[in-house]
Amino acid sequence: MQATDAPDVLALLHWMDDAPEREVFAPDAREAAELQGECEDRVCLVAEGVDGEIRGYCALAPFRDGLALEGPLGTGDLHGLLARAVERADGLPIYAFSARDNLAARAALEAEGFTPMHTTDFYTARVAALARAARVPGDHAVAGTLAAAAYRALYRASEESWAGRLDWTDAEIEAHFARDDVELVVLSRGGQPVGFAELELNAEASRADLTYLAVHPAERGQGYGRILLALAAAEAAAHPEIRDLRARAHDHARAARALYARAGLTHCRAVVTYLRDDTEGEA
Incomplete structure (x- = not known):
């Protein structure tokens, strides 16, 4: 992810906000400067469409005994994003969090070897x-x-x-x-x-x-x-x-x-x- 990608990633975050079934663990920031600050201490990955627009996002941040995954979020190739994130994790455990109804993200996670641990109801x-x-x-x-x-x-x-x-x-x-x-x-x-x-x-x-x-x-x-x-x-x-x-x-x-x-x-x-x-x- 480059600094110039921040506006496109923010657009994806707002797209997620528009529908509860798209929810995943994601950055709190909803402004470009805040997002860039949050990304300084984590591995941030994006997927581009054929037109160069950012279509997907995920990131890795320190968490517990391993890493927490932000995303996968977007309308592009979530499987490819996740594969790259797993490669960058260097074998550390990775935790991920997805809305129960986010079937696209859950399918991508499970295809990449993530196992559901439990469901938290609010x-x-x-x-x-x-x-x-x-x-x-x-x-x-x-x-x-x-x-x-x-x-x-x-x-x-x-x-x-x-x-x-x-x-x-x-x-x-x-x-x-x-x-x-x-x-x-x-x-x-x-x-x-x-x-x-x-x-x-x-x-x-x-x-x-x-x-x-x-x-x-x-x-x-x-x-x-x-x-x-x-x-x-x-x-x-x-x-x-x-x-x-x-x-x-x-x-x-x-x-x-x-x-x-x-x-x-x-x-x-x-x-x-x-x-x-x-x-x-x-x-």
């Missing part, structure tokens, strides 16, 4: 409606902070797959929750946290994302998930610019899916996570 509701159920049980307390060690301990106990934050230092945890767009709702009983909910506020989209909801395994089955969901919505509703709350659950997270259904959230999108890992089976 749910949404008005914060005002959810916040009406907010209550704090009489022998409990709610706070907006939690010591880093206590946060890490509850996170470790309640999380089965999303373990990235266990590597965060105390300073990184504290810096995360010091951000203006991040809120933490902690529910405690007898001075001990039983669960927490994390929110990220997106004022531009008038939305709060429930990035994580944790209930200690020993405290499950007592309705704490529903209580924390409502308390998180009330926290989001305290920001006048926030109208909606969005939550997510992997396909194996049956308890979370049932919680969102009972609380009145509606399904709004689904994303399939793929992995190509050529290191599997190596000694």
